[in-house]
Amino acid sequence: MTTFSTAKKRNNKQLGALSLEAMMITGGIIVGLMFIMSKGPALMYKINTVKFTSQASEIVQATQGRANLATLTIQxxxxxxALNESICGTTNDGRGTNPFGGDWILSGNAASPTLIDLTATLPNDQSKVLDLADLMAPTTRAGCTEATGCSTIKTTASSIVMTY
Incomplete structure (x- = not known):
């Protein structure tokens, strides 16, 4: 026969087992979050890279078919x-709107009136300039495999100038 005190003991045992199970689940979640956080910077860079290439492509596409390339600007x-608000920004000038915290600057190419120069500044991520330049080199006018030696992509310490 089960008395009140033995039923209470069984419930306490069950509560203890549940607590151990909850602790294991919580521990698993914490370990998972730590893993995700350790990969956070690399994951964020990949996301920003995809946004960067997408925005550059949108700007270039918006210039196609226009006769006034020499005087065309982001503004x-x-x-x-012709451009998404994420590129234009609140002041419609492309300032501080690229995923790396920099500006988009569009201007006519000095050597040819049929080409444009798209400049991306990277004030917050200068260590990524060369990597992004290599990534963007195949999309430029010359279609280079990398930025080094490419006539249609130039870099400074904190910017990339791409010719299309």
């Missing part, structure tokens, strides 16, 4: 709603 494209 003009934004005023004509």
């Amino acid at each position: 003009k494209l934004c005023a004509r709603d």
Whole structure:
């Protein structure tokens, strides 16, 4: 026959087992979060890289078919709603809107009126300039395999100039 005190003891045992199970689950979640956090910077860089290439592509596509490339700017494209607000920003000038915290600057190419130069500044991530330049080199006018030796991509300490 089960008395109240033995039933209470069984419930206490069950509560203890549940607590151990909950602790194991909590521990697993903490270990998982620590793993994700350790990969956070690399994952964030990959996400920003995808956004960067997408924004550059959108800007270049917005310039296609226009006859006034020498005088075309981000401001003009934004005023004509040719670019996404994420590129234009709140002031419609492309300042501080690239995923690395820098500016998008569009200008006519000095050597040819049929080409444009797209400059991306990277003030917050200068160590990534060369990697991003290599990534963008195949998309430029010359279609180079890397930035080194490519005539249509130039770098400074904190910017990339791509010619399309």
